[in-house]
Amino acid sequence: MESNKRKQELLKEFLPQLEKTSFAWFAWVAFLLIAIFFAIYALILQILRGHIITGMRDNVVWGVYIVNFIFFMGISYAGALVSGSMHLFKTSWRGPILRIAELTTIVALFIGPLYILLCIGRLDRLPFLFMYPRIQSPITWDVIAITTDLFGCLIYLYLSFIRDFALMRDSKDIKLPKWRMNIYKALALGYQDTPTQRNRIKKVTDIMSAMIIAIAIIVYSVLAWIFSVTLQPGWHSTIFGPYFVIAAIFSGAGVILILMRVFRSIYHLEKYITKKHFVGVGMILMILSMFFAYFTFSEYLTKWYGSKKLDDNLIQILFTRYFWHFVFSNYVGTLLPIIIMGIPRFRTINSITFAAVVAVVALWVNRYLIVVPTLETPYMPIQDIRPDWILYSATWIEWSLTFGGIAMFCFLFTLAAKIVPIIPVSEVADAELEMSEVLAHGQDSHEATRTKSIIKHAAIKKEDHDQ
Amino acid sequence: MDDSLQNNKNNRRKFLRISLLTGLSAVAAKTVFADIPVDPENEPGEMVTLLSPDGQLVKVPKEKINYMEKYISPEASHQGIPHRKFVMVIDLAKCKNARKCVEHCQKAHHLPPQQEFMKVYLMQESEEAAPYWMPKPCFHCDKPLCVSVCPVGATYKRSDGIVLIDNERCIGCKFCMTGCPYSARQFNWADSPYLHVDQPYSPETSVPGKEGTVSKCDFCPDMIRDGKMPHCVTACPMGVIYFGDQLEDIVTNGDETIRFSELITSRSGYRHLEDLGTKPSVYYLPPVNRQFPVERGFDQPDEINQRYKDVPFVKKMHKN
Numbered sequence: 001m002e003s004n005k006r007k008q009e010l011l012k013e014f015l016p017q018l019e020k021t022s023f024a025w026f027a028w029v030a031f032l033l034i035a036i037f038f039a040i041y042a043l044i045l046q047i048l049r050g051h052i053i054t055g056m057r058d059n060v061v062w063g064v065y066i067v068n069f070i071f072f073m074g075i076s077y078a079g080a081l082v083s084g085s086m087h088l089f090k091t092s093w094r095g096p097i098l099r100i101a102e103l104t105t106i107v108a109l110f111i112g113p114l115y116i117l118l119c120i121g122r123l124d125r126l127p128f129l130f131m132y133p134r135i136q137s138p139i140t141w142d143v144i145a146i147t148t149d150l151f152g153c154l155i156y157l158y159l160s161f162i163r164d165f166a167l168m169r170d171s172k173d174i175k176l177p178k179w180r181m182n183i184y185k186a187l188a189l190g191y192q193d194t195p196t197q198r199n200r201i202k203k204v205t206d207i208m209s210a211m212i213i214a215i216a217i218i219v220y221s222v223l224a225w226i227f228s229v230t231l232q233p234g235w236h237s238t239i240f241g242p243y244f245v246i247a248a249i250f251s252g253a254g255v256i257l258i259l260m261r262v263f264r265s266i267y268h269l270e271k272y273i274t275k276k277h278f279v280g281v282g283m284i285l286m287i288l289s290m291f292f293a294y295f296t297f298s299e300y301l302t303k304w305y306g307s308k309k310l311d312d313n314l315i316q317i318l319f320t321r322y323f324w325h326f327v328f329s330n331y332v333g334t335l336l337p338i339i340i341m342g343i344p345r346f347r348t349i350n351s352i353t354f355a356a357v358v359a360v361v362a363l364w365v366n367r368y369l370i371v372v373p374t375l376e377t378p379y380m381p382i383q384d385i386r387p388d389w390i391l392y393s394a395t396w397i398e399w400s401l402t403f404g405g406i407a408m409f410c411f412l413f414t415l416a417a418k419i420v421p422i423i424p425v426s427e428v429a430d431a432e433l434e435m436s437e438v439l440a441h442g443q444d445s446h447e448a449t450r451t452k453s454i455i456k457h458a459a460i461k462k463e464d465h466d467q
Numbered sequence: 468m469d470d471s472l473q474n475n476k477n478n479r480r481k482f483l484r485i486s487l488l489t490g491l492s493a494v495a496a497k498t499v500f501a502d503i504p505v506d507p508e509n510e511p512g513e514m515v516t517l518l519s520p521d522g523q524l525v526k527v528p529k530e531k532i533n534y535m536e537k538y539i540s541p542e543a544s545h546q547g548i549p550h551r552k553f554v555m556v557i558d559l560a561k562c563k564n565a566r567k568c569v570e571h572c573q574k575a576h577h578l579p580p581q582q583e584f585m586k587v588y589l590m591q592e593s594e595e596a597a598p599y600w601m602p603k604p605c606f607h608c609d610k611p612l613c614v615s616v617c618p619v620g621a622t623y624k625r626s627d628g629i630v631l632i633d634n635e636r637c638i639g640c641k642f643c644m645t646g647c648p649y650s651a652r653q654f655n656w657a658d659s660p661y662l663h664v665d666q667p668y669s670p671e672t673s674v675p676g677k678e679g680t681v682s683k684c685d686f687c688p689d690m691i692r693d694g695k696m697p698h699c700v701t702a703c704p705m706g707v708i709y710f711g712d713q714l715e716d717i718v719t720n721g722d723e724t725i726r727f728s729e730l731i732t733s734r735s736g737y738r739h740l741e742d743l744g745t746k747p748s749v750y751y752l753p754p755v756n757r758q759f760p761v762e763r764g765f766d767q768p769d770e771i772n773q774r775y776k777d778v779p780f781v782k783k784m785h786k787n
Contacts, residue, residue, distance in 0.1 A: 137642070
């Protein structure tokens, strides 16, 4: 079959990434492992000496750990939302970046929940969450939500992998150890690319991509509700659910752009990940930054204009102690993507990546501004003389665990890119075939898909008949 | 409070059984048997020699002894003291920041110097408003957000109105601390000698505390069961703090015993931040017709006075 041939060709092009491991790769992995082990050392210290060695105290009980939790979960949901909606709405250029988005989802989803564990005083009692759950508690909602999301995303990701696993199993050019080939064989689940199988996998992926969007929205809203159900003036807000969802996709789109740029360079994917893709995802980033700016504005406008005493306290410290944080996260972080994407002259791959980096960092700071200043302005005035009890500042323990998490993200991503091609080969080959059909027959794409589906149905019927 | 024995109907019944057996007087012996350690090596049927309050030695068959249940296990602590609804009334007109309530509470709960279940705030609502001293325990809210948000049921509301923490269940997620609008809760951030107390843990005493868990003012149910007042109430030299039972409509500060409803209506009692809807069990009487000028409260060591440096009143005082 023509498509199969093209797929094998494509796969061959990506095989060196899976087969060969360069010195630079090992150096990179070693660097990441050092960062991870340093974080583990910090964690052991935290367990041995107690949370006193973090910057958290009785007023600011949650610090950068919870910021990282929101941050990584946000990236994860964004990956799911972006890949799910691209798949669902059949975005024509989705192919080459779909896998990056899916991997982002799953890798971030492994790391995010680790940060909530770092906030927990007694890790030995973690099973209590399942042994004595109370459904009234938003944390229990979150436990249910994250587990659902994890399973949903794993299924979705796996579905998108099956066809490529089968390709690698069938490839004759592949030079990999036998045990790895056996793993691919097992993971391919006997997929032979028959029309029935192909149709089935398409149907299931369609259903899962729709479900994953719904799950991601609900799950991230649940995370927002952990904050907004409390009476804290900075958190007790009705728009927190949608605000968090928008912020999540915003930051996630940024991370996807950064990863696209990184893999484009190191794997020489210039042919596949083109400027079109950067502009495409960049547009998503721009639209989301507008939404995000709008939500942020309405959130703080109402606090400032109505000026209840406690809201006023919060606004006061946001515009004094946290002035530059606030300016960077809520002005620079939102305006820069709009300017770079809004003016066509500025739209280059590097400038779009720069906007993405700024947006991602700004979003992290934005979460910090949601968590920390709120806890620093409680209802009862803080009357204490211990400086660390009054103001929060993260210690090296917290920072090394923060960077450890980022290193972990990079490490898992590096490993994943070693196991499967970073470009979904089957998806891209199919899309190419579709395009060439369209060009050859001069039909519009809609008709082409219709003809294709008629052919497909006929094939399935024939196959069923043969059986 | 002389209703203490009615408080503990069950205990009294057990106790009467022992007193009949030994022929001792009922009133004085209340705690005698409770303090005798259980000796597991005693065979059943063996006689135990006990000292009666009037100095006589008496022999009692061991299996006939009913030990007074003073120790309340974490499970048992979920049951409130029956037919009670505890309330506290704090008379702000009388408080001069003597800090005796804080000190006695800390001593009783084995708290380090900086950790206070009872805190005394210097409140001043605005620059023009009058400053006043405000002792603040846990409010034991009737709609406690801390209890709603706890994922494992480590903190709970009892039938007698008390909100307790079981630190053997607490996972230390600190969600309750962000949920409480009154900053009533504290985390045990590190291990310390204060956490090593040789007595069985009970949520009713909050002792010993445990690293990595949350703790707070418990309204001293162990004292109430003994027919005594919480430590802060008895410690206060000014009689600022009244404690009592809303169902019986009576509160006392040790000197005077008043109808709770009368006290609240005649002195315009209020609850702090009523608009949050948490329905606290602690009421305040406004600081009118004060017995002391606010300045008397600064009769404290510097490290205590330093706490209040940001209050407008203190800033103004330093300027002059």
